[in-house]
Amino acid sequence: MDPSSARWKKSTKSNTAGGECVEVADNLPGVVAVRDSKDPSGPILGFTPQTWRSFVEFAKQH
Structure with a gap:
């Protein structure tokens, strides 16, 4: 996997204060x-x- 071209998106469930953030490409x-x-x-x-x-x-179910 070559992540250099990844377009990262932050989870909509991430904390707006900057904590507990997950990004997905x-x-x-x-x-x-x-x-x-x-x-x-x-x-x-x-x-x-x-x-x-x-x-x-x-x-989503849990």
Whole structure:
């Protein structure tokens, strides 16, 4: 995964004060990348689009 072309979007559920922020990039081929916006040069998690959709659907239900 090459995150250099990632277009990061902050979660709409993120804290407006700058805490607990998650950013997602879904424009990379075959992967959805997730990072902590407080540490943009830190680790990035990569998920298949199907796995990410399953996670989001699960989170919406709980």
